[in-house]
Amino acid sequence: MAEVAEDFSSRKDAETTQGKAGEASPKSQERRERILDAAEELFATSGFDGVTLRQIAKLAGVDVALTSYYFGPKLQLFDAVLKRRGEILNRARLDALRSAEAESAPNPPSIERVIEAFLRPLEIAQESEDRGWRNYCALIAYVNNSPVWGKKMIGKHFDKLVREFTAAMQRCFPEAPARDIFWCYHNLSGALSLTFADTGRIDILSENACQSHDFKSAYDRMIPFMAAGFREICGGH
Amino acid sequence: MAEVAEDFSSRKDAETTQGKAGEASPKSQERRERILDAAEELFATSGFDGVTLRQIAKLAGVDVALTSYYFGPKLQLFDAVLKRRGEILNRARLDALRSAEAESAPNPPSIERVIEAFLRPLEIAQESEDRGWRNYCALIAYVNNSPVWGKKMIGKHFDKLVREFTAAMQRCFPEAPARDIFWCYHNLSGALSLTFADTGRIDILSENACQSHDFKSAYDRMIPFMAAGFREICGGH
DNA sequence: TTGACACTTCAACAAGCGTTGAATCTAATC
DNA sequence: GATTAGATTCAACGCTTGTTGAAGTGTCAA
Structure with missing residues (x-):
């Protein structure tokens, strides 16, 4: 059972860093979206606990570590999708x-x-x-x-x-x-x-x-x- | 994501063995029910993948191995609850x-x-x-x-x-x-x-x-x- | 050219997973 | 009392999990 955390933290401080350097490269932005798309699809059919970050990464065609890099912990990715x-x-x-x-x-x-x-x-x-x-x-x-x-x-x-x-x-x-x-x-x-x-x-x-x-x-x-x-x-x- | 198996197998051939030796001891029968009760409660709140057999066993107050002994694989326990x-x-x-x-x-x-x-x-x-x-x-x-x-x-x-x-x-x-x-x-x-x-x-x-x-x-x-x-x-x- | 910095990969981590073989316990049968 | 078989425990298995530190790549500014 996953606990529902009150607040989220990510490896980089996503929101702020994104803005500071102007805008994110279109390539990385597209990867973010692909991760969200994949997570959306898999979470929808199998629920939060029924999906692994590796499955999401595979469907999105990116490295597993990228999911954490962009969105922090799994729960925060879930929240970003919603x-x-x-x-x-x-x-x-x-x-x-x-x-x-x-x-x-x-x-x-x-x-x-x-x-x-x-x-x-x-x-x-x-x-x-x-x-x-x-x-x-x-x-x-x-x-x-x-x-x-x-x-x-x-x-x-x-x-x-x-x-x-x-x-x-x-x-x-x-x-x-x-x-x-x-x-x-x-x-x-x-x-x-x-x-x-x-x-x-x-x-x-x-x-x-x-x-x-x-x-x-x-x-x-x-x-x-x-x-x-x-x-x-x-x-x- | 869990796959939905077509058929189930358990360590002992639950149904038949149960009947052969007359009836199950009341003690073990009660434990079976406690496992089902615990599984029911936890599956209901956290879903199939959100619950571990160890959590179920703990709530039921029995050893983890007993869940497999009585009901076989996790999916079969889920089915038994339903x-x-x-x-x-x-x-x-x-x-x-x-x-x-x-x-x-x-x-x-x-x-x-x-x-x-x-x-x-x-x-x-x-x-x-x-x-x-x-x-x-x-x-x-x-x-x-x-x-x-x-x-x-x-x-x-x-x-x-x-x-x-x-x-x-x-x-x-x-x-x-x-x-x-x-x-x-x-x-x-x-x-x-x-x-x-x-x-x-x-x-x-x-x-x-x-x-x-x-x-x-x-x-x-x-x-x-x-x-x-x-x-x-x-x-x- | 050099530096900086975001991005990406890789490998590994500790923890936890479902499941099982072997040993022990319990209780009824011969 | 010995035998048998189900019930129970224990420890371990091979594997997967989320997460991360360290190294590598690419790119734009100075």
Whole structure:
């Protein structure tokens, strides 16, 4: 079992040194990215403890020592992977939420629009030609459902965003108790995680009527499904 | 990364030898259970690769070698943990489904009743004084969301049951395309997994308005929530 | 040309891993 | 009491792990 450290240290003081010498050479920058890509892919399928730095280095086509040189201890590499795309994604989702709210102002948007803002940026990322986003989402699924990583890591990278969305959901149902809002969000979050995980299980169960990597089909149904659930629980009657 | 072996072998031919000499001594039987309990707990929180046999043995209060003696390789111990409670649970859920169907015959039961049959046996298990069931459910959450274990292990232990339930759901909505039924089941399964995982995240997000181990509250809301979702997607108009 | 410095490789480290052979213990059977 | 066989312990195996110090390479500035 890996312990979750509070702070990280690396061989060189990555952030600062990088900036001091102007910018990193394009060659080394590309290697950094390749390490992150490889780590992303392997962590996503096998988890933190199921992957060795040597496997990551091999997939990235670099020496093992380079992983430590660039990112410090294994845990810090893990954190760097989570951070890289997290910031981009969170901005896209927040922008989508802001648009939805602006559109309906001064009234709150429909719950469908809020859920859509939460999901669609993922779909765009996942359907892109770059496999990296799919790996990243699968990694999030792993972390989100893990008792060990869930609190520390997901909280660290996603709490701010999630609070924006739960607040928006609350505005959709101003009379609903916060408890209900959070349990409904919980249902959405869980279904989303399983979709991310892309386990291929729905393919087998449905005898290929559904494909687990068909994210568009998943979200097309998930949005009205979850909206109906929210209304049932939070709609109040 | 661990490979998922097709078949398992142990030092002694566990099943058969056990039976031959009449029954195992109560002392050794108790130790077997303690090993399974410890493995269940640790696997649930840290995953297959995040736990060592030495940690399991220590928690169980036995020698490391005993884990191999009783269960063979690590992977077979993992499988034994999944099997132990899986059979009990699946029977309870199937019984609940059969009761619901008998009650409404010759009509199909409401989707609420089907979902209830899927969830409530878990609640009973999880709310019992024995922490073992909670650990087991958390382990299922881990396995269900894992691309590596999801297909092999969950399929092996749960496919038969899940097919019973998806078939029952289809009978609730005979006009709905199978595709829709399976995506709806997928949403239910994902939300359930996250509940199992008991990550404590909802506690933090909701500032303790919700507790992640309050399974009754979770299911009380999950049943109408998911039923409304099913109706929205599969209800047809 | 020389120096400096980021980058990269190589080899090794101590620690821990899953697993197993051999020895010892325990308890029931003859 | 001797025999037998399962249960248990102990010590060790070969191997892999994350990490690092030291040496080497490349490149740009002085």
